[in-house]
Amino acid sequence: MNASRRGFLKSTSAGAAGLLLGFYLPERSELAAQTAATGTPAKVNAWVRIGTDDSVTLMIHKSEMGQGTVTSLSQLLAEELECDWKKVRTEFPPIDPAFGLQGVFGSQSIRSGWMPLRTAGAQARDLLVRAAADRWAIDKAECHAANGVISNTVNASKLTFGQVAEAASKLTPSANVPLKTPAQYKLIGKSMPRLDTKDKVTGATKFGIDVRVPGMVYAAVARCPVFGGKVVSFDATKAKAIAGVKDAVQISNGVAVIADNTWAAFAGAKALEIKWDEGPNAVFNSGAIRKSFTEQTMQPGASARKVGNGAIGLNTAAKKIDALYEAPFLAHAPMEPLNCVAHVRADGCDVWASTQMQTGIAGLAAQITGLPPNKITIHTQYLGGGFGRRAGTDYAGEALEIAKAIKVPVKVTWSREHDIQNGNYRPASVTRFAGGLDADGWPLVLTANIACPPMGGGGSFGGGRGGGVDSTSVEGIADLRYSIPHMQVDYHSVTGGVPTTYWRAVGYTQNTFFGESFVDELAVAGGKDPVEVRRRLLASTPRLLGVLNLAAEKAGWGKPLPAGHHHGVAVVNNIGSFTAQVAEVSVTAGKLKVHKVVCATDCGQVVNPAIVEQQIRSAIVFGLSAALKGELTIDGGRVQQSNFHQYDVARMDETPAVEVHIVPSTEAPGGMGEAGVPTIAPAICNAIFAATGKRVRRLPISATSLA
Template sequence: MDMPILKDRAEDEMAISRRAFVRGAGLMLGFALSGAGAEPVFAASASQLVESEVTGTFAPNGFIRINPTGAVTLIMPMVEMGQGVYTSLSMLLAEELEVRLDQIQVQHAPPNHALYVNSIIGIQNTGGSASIRAFWIPLRQAGAVGRNLLLAAAAKRWNVDPATCRASNGVVSDASGSKLLSYGELAEAAAKLPVPPAANVKLKDPKDFTLIGTRAKRVDSPIKVDGRALYGIDTRLPGLKVAAVAISPVLGGKVKAVNEKAALAVKNVRQFVNIGEAVAVVADHMGAAKKGLEAAAIRWDDGPNSKISSADIVLQLEEESKKPGAVARHVGDARKALADAAQRVDAVYQVPFLAHATMEPMNCTVHLRKDRCDIWVGTQAPTITQSQVAELTGLPKDAVKVHNHLIGGGFGRRLEADGTILAVKIAKHVDGPVKVIWSREEDIQHDMYRPYYFDRLSAGLDTTGQPVAWTHRIAGSSVMARYYPPYFKDGLDPDAVEAAAEPPYALPNIHVDFVRVEPPGVRTSWWRGVGPTHNVFVVESFIDELAHAAKQDPLAYRKRLLGHNPRALAVLSLAAEKAGWGSPLPTRHGRGISVQFAYGSYTSQVAEVSVGVDGSVKVRRIVCAIDCGTYVNPDTIEAQIQGGTLFGLTAALHGSITFKDGRVEQSNFDSYLPMRIDEVPVVETHLIKNAEAPGGIGEAPTAIVSAAVTNAIFAATGKRARSLPIDTDSLKSSS
């Protein structure tokens, strides 16, 4: 199926004006969700929204427009960055509206918290593996209300009971099947009917689903395969100039000296812009801009962070981690139970800073005028972007137009507006539209990194080897305190402790706390999974340590601690069964297992690895079992399991951002290594089907894979990896 290409022309070709929206709507449905569990509120006439544009104040969470041709447009509240939401969210709507998937067109939503709030997160934001969870009910209700209105319109025209009519594939038929009316023919009449309350509209019983749960093909694949898909970096506008940028290599540094004349002497260079913390060369094309930047021979004043090193940061974390933190979980008396335990196990775990390194490097096109600012970008957070630009320019929010695009890799990087803000600062000095593109080196060395975490754990075991005490202190940066301040309360970052504060196991005495430590000269942010990507590694590795101390099989040990948690136990058992747990392996081969509950889903993985005598690690097979509740598209789930597993595995094997003299030492894919194709293991996915509420998928495998791999390495070598990336030198055979 062909998806409409989301154009990056001027605003009059892109945005839905209030007048055009009202005049061409036919039947339009809006739905609002004020918070988790709230009931959507519907309005079914464009005239009822006359006081509000698409970005107005009626506060629906998204819109459906059915025009007289019968085309259904879903104004998509989430952004597509490879996770498949164009397909899965369209499936939710199509299921209840009774249209085929290829009858739905998708249009990016404009920035508006009120209309497009993600109820899981609380703002208009694509992240947290929350798209299906947030819109599972609202989009289905939108489709059901639309279907009922269309049925009612047809019944009124035919003077029959609506209950005798049937909708299918965008057409309403009467009881005999001899009378037919398309949705397009009914749209105008349906828009004039009173809207039934959402609570009065019955949703389909899952047993009657015809689309949800099937392997629907990705609707955005054709345009991505044939090159019609447009990303932010593809923006083309009349009179567009291109800018290459150099940012201070040390956070807080400024330009010290620059050869502006040499830069301007380069052919096709039009302008030189110095904004203090960065320099941009504006040219007719990227080649000239890069040559101009090189000719500028920039020298920097590194500022107060010029001596920062990774060793300094780790020392700071280590010292701060000795202090009590904000309590995330306290049950029983872990201190006393630890003192009285028959056996005590202690460990320190560390995980490094990580970059996003998306395939589409940071870019943003800006046309700044006296009374408005147009921005062409791929962003996961359009309202935050709009607000920050409005603050920077002094323009009202409604004068800042964010034209969102497909994203060539998000992983949390595009939750931040720093790239857009930099582009707007440059655009202030440029007459006309300018596209600012970061080089790969600028992208990696000026990322906002997954925090470095330093964890201290202790456990007490009874005489049978079962845990009677568990303490876990997490020290690291708080992304939440900066990004979502209302969620950071009493010194506790809920994301930093997710999957640690509530481990899936029965632990009678547990104490978990968090110490906020902000490293100087480093910006931290969301990275695909954030807190759980570190906590699951730590918790699942430490559980393995306890099993070893108790001289018990790691699978059997976990099973004894999961008797109260049937869904976690089920995925653990399924993964182990499918992986052939316990069957013989060659020397220096091992299997490792991990289990987690995060993002609303239960996941377990078994990794099979081999470790060479030279310490080299080969991950040969990953078996994943997942219970994500009711699932929408198994094909997309499998793709997300594969992609997320490899993303997390890349970090476990190679990922590390380090600092020396205030500078990031890694600069491109030769020093910040991606996984190579010869390293990629077989990834198997096994789904557990049930009727539970949907859970999230995209980040679940990223969080769980590292522990499965390091536990397998221990099984193969007897050597425990308590820090990432895996130190292969420590795994060399001494024989």
């Protein structure tokens, strides 16, 4: 909309003063003024609101944590709605059964939204067209909707969406509205600029931590340093002596200090004197955890996969190798520390949260407050990263308990130390491999014995447990796509006294490192090229073979590299997508440099290629942090690291150039948020082997493995 049209709208609705102001007001104020002037937009259906000013407001029922849902889900809706993309605004709606489960995890947003959102857009367009047809008393087939305008093909008159939205909202939706064919797409498959960028470069975006509610107080919680520990007693005298501290309240998870600002709340929480019952987890330390996990892998476990017979394979192999791989506990460390605002009253409850689990928080709020679900409102905010950590609800539970006790709105903010030390974590794990080759040096057998804490403890997920197997703990090995005659995967459910949960790419984060490294070991043991071995074993998995070949070709696999540079490769099929990465590294005087990563991905039909590429670049840096640096250690049941000085992450100067190649596809969309994470560590470590002859079997990559 140009400035004069905006001014015109304002002059017709708000008088001449509005017209004069209209040219000078910043866009946000203008928009607000328009909304106020035009009243509540008509709800055409659950996802679509249209104002009389033709503004289009789309409901984003999933969270935006950087993965681009606000933009890409809008593309799905707007494609079929045929609205004017320039007039699209978005909102995060409250809980509504029409949306199904409201939460983001498992790279599901596009996959689960692909059909319902296009259908919702098409149904809304159909309603608008029918309302126009009724107005003109013609058949809807004689109407054509495009760019927010409905044309009468009989007499060439036009109606805007805004002019018929109210009438459309009163019609009954048609059941079977046909969807477009790919050839008709105007938005799907296009790199539409992100809708959330402008506010994110001016500081205007409201994240959960930015919520301010009238009468709100601030809280910080002192939690037991040992997981599962309980408060025996506490003395808040010193805390209450701090300026700004108002009160201290015991909750199930610790003691909350209430203050009139965040800084005083943090200081108050530190000043509390608390006697803890540390409970049974105080005995754990990293050395003993590694030892016990390693011992478990020497015993038969629950069967996660059996093809052929592992024992026969190993007995008949011409050459055998074995290896023990290890990965540490990891924190998610999203840049926005956990937080939640809650207001519990006798007649209702409001929760403002940057969360991946709206539906779960609504259920928890009903449980804590005793209020019926229709009295509970979840206000979803933008997330400053999630990576799985915000798929839990612990931060909301604390806020709800405190709010219930103090009866005024409260914002609970976690310090970075709380985030690192009181979290739920990517589990540490150990996997023991044994493998063998046939007389020609091709892989004949691969057995894996996995010891990994199930990823349900302390988090929101139970994981799929069948026959004693936690499916998330074995994914990445149990579902390796290689055709090897004998494959056997066993699983041991173990504990390190540390709550565990999903971490971006879940089991694949460690298991793809283990599996893709060991497959490389088999290739080397057979005297074969690592790409050649994978090609042979993936002959019956064409999409994975396709990305392997594409990445190898684009990276120049097998061709000369700059002096001292070496390639490593890894592939993965996770979250419905197929991804291959070739890393180019050098190791000079014990120092690793990752120069470049070439990534090929086949994620089915692509909604927004630029966002797919962003997600790959993002995933590579996320995986790089774990490969190079990520490690939490436990002593006396406590996490020993506390902030980024001890739990460092990848920085700009360590980030490789990334080249992304997307395979054109007509398959159903795959996930993307987690697709690029699993392969970066094994691709780098396989390249380190090519450079040094040393095999990295434990993350993070240590100085000794590079010496």
